[in-house]
Amino acid sequence: MKKQSMIGLIGGLLAVAPQLHATESSGTVYVGGQATRLTIADLPRDPKGNHIAIIDVEGDIGEDLIFDIDVKTAGKGSNQFRRKCRPRFDPRINPRPEPFHGPRPDFLPLSRAASSIADAAIEIARRPIDFDERYWNCKVYPTGKFSFEIEVSVTCNGIPIAYEKRNKNEMTTVGKLVTPRDREMNFLLDSTKRTDGKCRQLKVEINPAQPTLVGFPPIGPMPSNRPLERTVLSTLNLDVHVLERF
Structure with a gap:
């Protein structure tokens, strides 16, 4: 009875598998057939800003x-x-901005006595605590680096097919923003592979590189008055053509 139940369970999972497979696919490309075309509407953006196309291959x-x-x-x-941040001290506890000796602010629970603002800041930054603007005086400014970098990775059932990374990055003076931020970039990936009949599902990943916040302390988000810019694609057109080599 147990063996029959197990066989029935496996059969049920196999029956459901094609349905799950179908819901994940963005389209189908036929070897030797016409190209499959997808747009950004077919490739929703994930929380990291990446777009992924899953295309069945027949x-x-x-x-x-x-x-x-x-x-x-x-x-x-x-x-x-x-x-660039430094701790914000309560003037009722420590009225002087110089190195302090004596009572520590209640909102800076240090594990050892800190003899200076720098010591306190370093100790706090090394701990996995949440960034709280109430406890920090921060200045945020552009580094002069602008990024528009995209990588395209293509695999088929885990088999590498093609990869390319390109950018239209720029450098300007520290403290200045690069504007406008609008950019365009096109890729043409050609590859010949023998997959021994194992290519059943093509995966195309379009990944825009995201900026990193540099400076001190290396914890927490940007201050609320300066949201972090992100690289976001507004237009995306994908054409996939698979031919058989004779």
């Missing part, structure tokens, strides 16, 4: 395959920012 019989993948992108790049 017709791989083990011969050499020619992959022709065109990606056209447009969107906004991002400026990098530096944050």
Whole structure:
């Protein structure tokens, strides 16, 4: 009875598997057929700002395959920012900005006596605590680095097919923003691979690189009056063509 139940359970899972597979697919490309075209509406953005296309492949019989993948992108790049902070001390407890000796502020629970503002800041920054603007005086300014960098990775059932990373980064004076942020970038990826009939699902990842916040302390988000810029794609067109090499 147990064996029959197990067989029934496996059969049920196999029956459901094609349905799960279908819901994940963004389309189908046929070897030797017409190109499959997808737009940004077919490729929703994940929380990290990346776009992923899952495309079913029909017709791989083990011969050499020619992959022709065109990606056209447009969107906004991002400026990098530096944050410089120092602890905010309660004047009722420590009225002088110089190195302090004696009672520590209630909101700076240090594990050892700190003889200076710098010591206190270093100790706090090394601890996994939440960033709280009430306890810090922060200045945020552009580093002069602007980024519009995108990588495109193509695999088929885990088999590497093609990869390319390109950018339209810029450098300007520290303290200045690069504007406007609008950029365009196109990719043309050609590759010939033999997958021995194992290419059943093509995965195309379009990943815009996101900026990193530099400075001190290396914890917490940007101050509320200066949100961190992100690289976001507003236009995305993907053409996938798979041919058989004779």
